[in-house]
Amino acid sequence: LSEGPLAGRHAIVTSGPTIEQIDPVRYIANRSSGRQGHAIAAALAELGAKVTLISGPVALADPSGCTVVRVESAMQMLNAARSALPADIAVCAAAVADWSVVNRSTEKRKKKVGEAPPVIELGPNPDILATLSRAEAARPRLVVGFAAETQSLIENAQDKRLRKGCDWIVANDVSEGSESFGGESNTVHLIDSVGVEDWPRMSKAEVARRLARRIAATFET
Numbered sequence: 403l404s405e406g407p408l409a410g411r412h413a414i415v416t417s418g419p420t421i422e423q424i425d426p427v428r429y430i431a432n433r434s435s436g437r438q439g440h441a442i443a444a445a446l447a448e449l450g451a452k453v454t455l456i457s458g459p460v461a462l463a464d465p466s467g468c469t470v471v472r473v474e475s476a477m478q479m480l481n482a483a484r485s486a487l488p489a490d491i492a493v494c495a496a497a498v499a500d501w502s503v504v505n506r507s508t509e510k511r512k513k514k515v516g517e518a519p520p521v522i523e524l525g526p527n528p529d530i531l532a533t534l535s536r537a538e539a540a541r542p543r544l545v546v547g548f549a550a551e552t553q554s555l556i557e558n559a560q561d562k563r564l565r566k567g568c569d570w571i572v573a574n575d576v577s578e579g580s581e582s583f584g585g586e587s588n589t590v591h592l593i594d595s596v597g598v599e600d601w602p603r604m605s606k607a608e609v610a611r612r613l614a615r616r617i618a619a620t621f622e623t
């Protein structure tokens with residue numbers, strides 16, 4: 403049996419991008435390395451939690467001590483998250499595509515000389531964070547979302563916390579020059595019902611460890 407402040411707790415972590423198929427050889431996707439989400443999964447496991455990491459396609463090794471479920475689309479990610487319930491903690495760090503392709507083709511679309519390019523029709527994807535936050539009896543006790551913004555970071559993140567119904571939002575600035583995308587470090591703000599905590603710039607591994615310790619502290623009371 404594992405030890406640590408989160409022993410006996412189950413955490414669901416989503417990480418990486420989702421990809422939405424256009425046809426068997428083409429897709430649309432979001433920009434995400436999965437580094438922050440994977441680091442959070444590892445940090446929670448380090449504190450003794452049983453971790454189910456649900457990940458879109460990434461070029462990262464599986465973090466040790468986690469059960470990894472690999473998915474491609476947002477719909478698959480939602481189904482995997484639902485199947486992983488019940489959980490005490492959910493951290494949604496995945497960059498989920500907002501839309502899926504409604505007119506997805508089961509055969510490769512052929513490029514024909516002189517013909518207009520195909521029109522890709524998009525439809526909304528389910529919101530995994532909002533779904534978990536509103537799961538009523540199955541709602542994890544602590545639900546944490548992310549907000550990557552390029553402007554009005556805190557204001558947008560506070561709105562997002564209320565709109566999605568989650569407990570905390572980790573807000574990070576992804577404007578040009580912030581070097582958050584794909585890089586090793588991150589500057590984040592933790593937003594809860596009380597206010598905003600500004601964290602100094604640190605590595606994604608340190609953000610993950612600090613977040614995991616904060617999560618553990620809420621389970622001690």
Ligand code: C5P
Nearest residue numbers: 494495496498528529530531547548549
């Ligand atoms: O709405 P937006 O994508 O900016 O919200 C970001 C937060 O919501 C992240 O925590 C992300 O993982 C989550 N999210 C989700 N499912 C979606 C869209 C976003 O879980 N379809």
